[in-house]
């Protein structure tokens with residue numbers, strides 16, 4: 148390409164960007180012409196808005212602080228391309244996500260999510276027929292009465308975990324991560340994850356690291372200026388994001404397709420072991436559901452379940468090792484209800500309310516997803532005197548240039564974020580919220596109260612459909628480990644106890660969509676007594692029901 152041509156295209160790009168920014172500015176002001184203010188928040192800076200005001204680390208804390216500072220339970224900030232509204236109270240969440248769910252069930256558009264092949268993630272799908280089709284499959288197989296189908300698998304894997312823990316008492320966290328992280332693939336495809344260096348897990352981790360980057364506000368210009376996707380790759384700044392996205396897209400294609408195709412091939416040869424995928428494919432012999440819907444829904448299970456379940460189970464251990472009193476009370480409950488000759492089972496759940504209270508407190512105290520996943524408003528709305536603009540506001544401008552038609556689509560999008568952390572740490576409902584205190588879920592009569600800490604699983608019609616499986620996995624893990632083991636602090640070489648942190652961090656490179664995990668810590672298990680050793684040694688993982 149001639150130098151003059153290059154200069155011409157660069158000038159054109161600068162012109163388009165400037166036109167965009169001006170048009171956005173105009174639109175932004177025009178929206179304010181409604182006379183209704185946006186929810187309060189830090190004052191935006193010229194061109195970059197509040198880009199510098201949102202901390203990368205634990206933004207849920209800053210957002211909750213803004214509510215105190217600006218005296219409003221909803222607050223907002225603006226970065227080029229989107230306006231973000233943060234919902235900090237359970238009251239506002241109920242009105243917006245539940246009572247006005249037809250408005251707030253949509254999801255914001257993120258151009259890089261699509262380019263990088265992450266659009267199969269149901270949590271990012273717009274509120275549409277496609278989303279309904281995917282959600283229906285997940286719901287059918289993970290609603291409360293369907294979760295019972297997975298009890299035998301959960302119980303037998305739990306027994307394996309206890310036996311492994313007995314053999315490697317200092318390897319608690321690694322074994323738990325493997326236990327929780329491998330379950331979704333076993334359940335979905337009957338795929339057994341290797342303890343270390345599993346190629347599929349590596350692909351998922353790589354792809355998720357890219358996703359974490361994609362979700363950082365302002366990280367990719369194409370999210371603010373989607374037309375850049377159509378620009379030739381030789382333009383400065385375009386080839387970088389395209390190559391990055393292409394690599395991630397290849398990973399996602401492999402994650403979606405490889406196990407799916409292997410299972411289909413095994414089914415054709417009559418050698419496929421039973422799994423959720425074989426069950427769904429057999430039920431769909433007449434082809435009512437498109438194959439791609441099945442493929443994407445089943446692939447989603449691992450993405451949604453593995454990291455979150457690992458965080459919850461290891462978070463429970465962090466809480467328990469720091470609170471020996473809670474362990475003793477739980478063990479006393481287990482001993483009275485089921486004795487010492489067998490492990491707790493799902494049929495014991497109603498009689499072990501304190502174990503359930505521990506699990507709820509784990510989900511409240513240090514949230515796995517403090518800011519859930521972003522929603523978007525499907526239409527303009529007003530709450531408590533504040534204006535919430537619709538998710539995507541588009542204006543199409545076309546121009547004829549250098550023998551070509553160009554279409555510019557400037558949009559002002561509003562993202563609506565439920566700050567679950569702020570809601571579940573509200574001292575009006577949870578006195579001394581910093582304290583790990585399962586008793587807060589127990590009534591004076593000794594029963595479980597009706598607070599299921601639902602905000603820890605998101606909001607409205609988009610609330611996590613896997614929450615019953617997640618709660619069941621956590622409950623069984625905590626109940627079985629406590630029935631035979633004490634969770635204790637590890638010791639250093641000099642025999643001193645190693646302190647255990649109570650802090651959580653966003654995993655990977657911090658972004659506000661990340662799953663939070665406990666900071667790395669060490670702890671061990673110790674059999675409660677000779678009776679516990681006897682019970683663990685007698686466990687046979689292949690007998691699911693005892």
Ligand code: HEM
Nearest residue numbers: 269270451452455515516519520604605606609611613617
């Ligand atoms: C401790 C474990 C888990 C936590 C904390 C968690 C949390 C969440 C949150 C916060 C959302 C976003 C909700 C929203 O947009 O408001 C979500 C969505 C989702 N989760 Fe979970 N989840 C967990 C486990 C699971 C499991 C085990 C599965 C699958 C079996 C699952 C499947 C999904 C799916 C499919 C969505 C997308 C829902 C939609 O957009 O309609 N999750 N989860």
